[in-house]
Amino acid sequence: MKRPITLTVNGTTYQHEVEPRLLLVYYLREVLGLTGTHIGCDTTSCGACTVLMNGLAVKSCTVLAAQADGADILTVEGLAQDGKLHPIQEGFWEEHGLQCGFCTPGMMLTALQILERNPNPSEEEIRHGLDGNLCRCTGYQHIVNSVKNAARKLKEERIPVIPVRKAVNTRAPVAGAGKEAD
C-alpha cells in the first residue's frame, strides 16, 4: 500500500514510504518532526497549516504527502537562515503581528506569497491576500502592519521574498519514520 516519495523541505531532500492517505501536514509534523506547521481545523478553513509548495501557498491539510512527491516545500522552520531572521519574521516581531502565535507560521508564509506577487501591496491588497488565514487574537491590524514592514525591508535590503537555499542535502530514509499504523 505504501508508496515512495522524494521531496525537498527547507532545502533538505527526504525520501520516505508513506500511506496514500497521509496528509502533507502530518508528514511534516510527525515524520519530519517539523512541528512549526500547525493544525487548526479539519475543513481547510483556518490556514494555520499553510506552507509554500513550489512557491505557492497551500494548506498542507488538503495536500496528500503523495501529491507532494517531487515538490519543493518551505515551512516556518526554513524562513531564517544562518541565524538571521527573514524580514517577514522581523516584521511580525516589530509590529506585534502575533499574540498566541498559533496562526503565525501560516500567516507569514501566506504573506510571502502576497509579497512575491506584489512587492508594494496596499492595505486592501494585503487584507485580501490574507483571507483564508484566520487569526483570533490580533484583529488583523498588526498583521497588516507586519506585512507592510516586511515589504519595506525586502525592498530596501533587496532580499528575495522566498528564501533561496544555498545547499541541498539529501537524507536517506529515517528508519521507522513514515510508518503510520502498526
Added chain:
Amino acid sequence: MVISHALGARIKRREDPRLITGRAIYVDDLNFAGMVHVAIVRSPHAHATIRSIDTTAARRAPGVVAVWTGEDVKARCGPLPVGPRIKEMKAPKRFPLVIDGVVRHVGDPVAAVVATTMDAARDASDLVEVDYEPLPSVQDPEAALEPGAPILHQDLGTNVCFRMTYGGGNVEEAFAGADVVVKTRIVQQRLIPAAMETRGVVAQYKGGELTVWTSTQIPHVVKTTLAETVRLPEHEIHVIAPEVGGGFGSKLDVYGEEGLVAALALALGRPVKWIESRRENFIATIHGRGQIDYVELAAHHDGTVAGLRVRAIADLGAYSQLLTPGVPTNTGLMCCGCYRIPNAHAEVIGVFTNRTPTDAYRGAGRPEATFLIERAMDLLAAELKMDPVEVRRKNFIPPAAFPYKTPTGAVYDSGNYERALDKALERADYRALRDEQAKLRKQGRYLGIGIATYVEITGLGAVAGLSGGNWESATVRVEPTGKVTVLTGTSPHGQGEETTFAQIVSDRLGVPVEDVVVLHGDTRAVPHGVGTFGSRTTPVGGSAVYVAAEKVKDKAVQIAAHLLEAAPADISTDGARFTVRGSPERSVEFKDVARMAYKAYKLPAGMEPGLDVTHFFVPKERVFPFGTHLCVVEVDPDTGEVTFRRYIAVDDCGNILNPLLVAGQIHGGIVQGLAQAIYEGVTYDDEGQLLTGTFAEYVVPQATDVPAFELDHTVTPSPHNPLGAKGVGEAGTIGATPAVVNAILDALAPFGVKDLQMPITPRRVWEALEGNSASR
C-alpha cells in the same frame, strides 16, 4: 507611580523569537516513546438514554490498546468542579465520561478509544456501538422554564440551576413616576470562542509523578482538581501549560478530558495524548454568551434615568462548568453601566438546556450587561428625540462621585466617563459626521453612527469554584550573577507578560529588560497561582511582580549599605549601581550585591542569605476600566450589507505598561465584539444538532471582514494596585458589540427599524427593510 523608560515603553515581545521560528512547543507538538492516542466517542443526540455500549469490535481493531466507558471512569475517577458556590444552586456532578447512562447534549463524551496512532484510535472509535433511546430535548432556555419541559437532571427535579437578584432603590415607584419607559428583549446569541489551537492533553506517569501537559489558562487549578479526579496526592501531580494557542475563556475550565487522559496514563502506564479536533471543539468546548434579556428603562422627559429593570435568562447548556453561573451573575452586577441609576433591579436565572455548556468567553457577562444598557440608552434617546450623546452625558456618574456604589452592588474605583466620550467625539468630529449623515440620507445613502460608553470589571477571581481568591503570586529571584528570574502564577496564552512583567522588574530594579526571564505555567517551577482570565494579568499578577521586586530592591539596598558602611537611607541607585549619596566614589554594582546575597559572608546582622522574594498580591478591590467606542457604518438598503467607515476606540485602562501590547489586546477584542454584532452566532436545529459545526458555517472574521481601528486613551489610574493599571484584555469586546449594533440601527432609523437580532447579517437587514418598505 513614575512611568520609567522601561514601563510604558513600546517594547517588542520577548516571547516572539520562538513563535516566529516554529520552535514553540504546543501540546500537540509533544511526542514520547510508546505514546498512545485517544479518540472520544461522543453523543450524536441532544438527549438520550444509553441502552447499551458494545465495544467488542473496537477492542479488536488494529492498534487498539484500551476502550473505556463510563463504567471504567466510575471505578477510577472522582467528580469535576461544577462552578462557584451560589446560594441554593442546584448543579449535578460531572465526570470525565457520562456515567449515569444519560447523554444531555450533542458531544457529551460516552467512550474513549486508545490506540497506538491517532488514525487507528479514530478508525476504531467508529466501531463503538452505542444503542441510544432518544428522549425529548429542550433547546430554548425560556422553553426549559415552562412546566412540562423535559428535565435534564431528573434528580434535581428542575431545569433551574440558580436564581439571583441584584438591585436597590425603589424600582416600582421609579417606574410609576417616570415620563417614559422603553423596553426591549435582547437575545445574546451563543458564540464559539474558537481559539486557533483546540484543546489538547498529554499525560505521563513516570517515577511516581503524574505529569499533565494541557492547553489551559489555569494550570494550578487543574492540578488541585486532578488530585481529586484521579485520586492521586496533589504533590505527585505536575501540570504544565506549554505554549497555549489562545483561550478567550474557553480554556478557563477543568475539562473531563484532562481527568480522562490522566487516568488513562495512570492505568496504562504509557504516555497518552488527546488532541481535540475542530469539530469536537465546536461541540465539546464551552460556548459563550447565550442569554435572553428583558430590559425596561424608565426616564423623565429631560432624559434623566429613573429606573432599570432586567430579567436575564441564561442558557447554561447541559451542565455547570467551572465558572458557568459566574457569567450571567456578572450581567446582574454590571447592568447599570456608566450611569447613575438610583433604582435598579436585576433577576438572573440560570437554566439547563440540551446544548453544549456555556461558560466564560471574553467579557463573561459584562458584554451582555453593557449591550443591554447601551441599547436601552439609544432606545431612550430615540424615544425622547435626543442625541444619544446627550442622554449619556445627562446620566454619567460624575468624576467626583468615585468610589461609587451601584444599586446592584458594584463599587467602581475611579472613572471619568465624559472625558473618554469627549475624546472620541472630538476625534470623530461628531458634529460633522451628523451633518454628513443628514446630507447622505437625502441622497438615499444610510450612514449610521453608533456610540457605546462602557464600564467593566476586571481583576476577577474571588470565587469559591477556584482554588484561591482574587490574588496572584509572583517570585522575583535575582540570580548570583545579577540576572533575574520571575515566576508568575498567571498563565498567558498570547497576552505577553514575559515582556510586560520583565518591564516591571526592569523599572523597579534598573536591570535591562533583556536580563529578566519570566516563567509561567509550570506548577513545579512556580508557586501556586490562580491563572490568566478576567483581564487580571496586569492589575493582579503584575502588581504581585511589582511588590516582589520592591522587596528585592529594599533588601539589595540594605546589603549595599552594609557593604559601603553607610545607612540604607543614604543609598541611591540607578539600578546598575548603588552609591552613597554625596560620595560618588563609594559605590557597589548591583551584580556584586547579588553575589554577596548568596556568598553571604558579609551581610547585615540577622539577614537571611539570598535575593529572592515571593509575594502573594491581594488587591484591595476590583477595578473598573471604561471607555467610549464610536463606530461609523454605511448600510446598503438594497443588499443589507454593512460597510465600516470608521471605528474609534478611546479606552481607559489606567496606566499603560506597553502601548504596543495594549493596542493588540484592543484590536483583537474589538474584532470579537464586532463579530458578535454582525457575523458570529451559534445555530442549533430543534433536535439540538449544531448547524454551525465548522468554520465553514460559523463565521470567524477574516482580514477583509474588519476595518482598521483608530485607538486613543484617557488615563485614570486605579487606586487599588501599585501599578495603577486596570486590565485591557476584554474591553474591546465589551465596547464593540453595542457600538456596532447602535451604528447599524442608527443608519436604519429612517426606516423605523428599532431592533435587529444579532448577528445582523445582510439578510436580516434586508428582511427588516422589506417589512418596512412603505417608509422608503
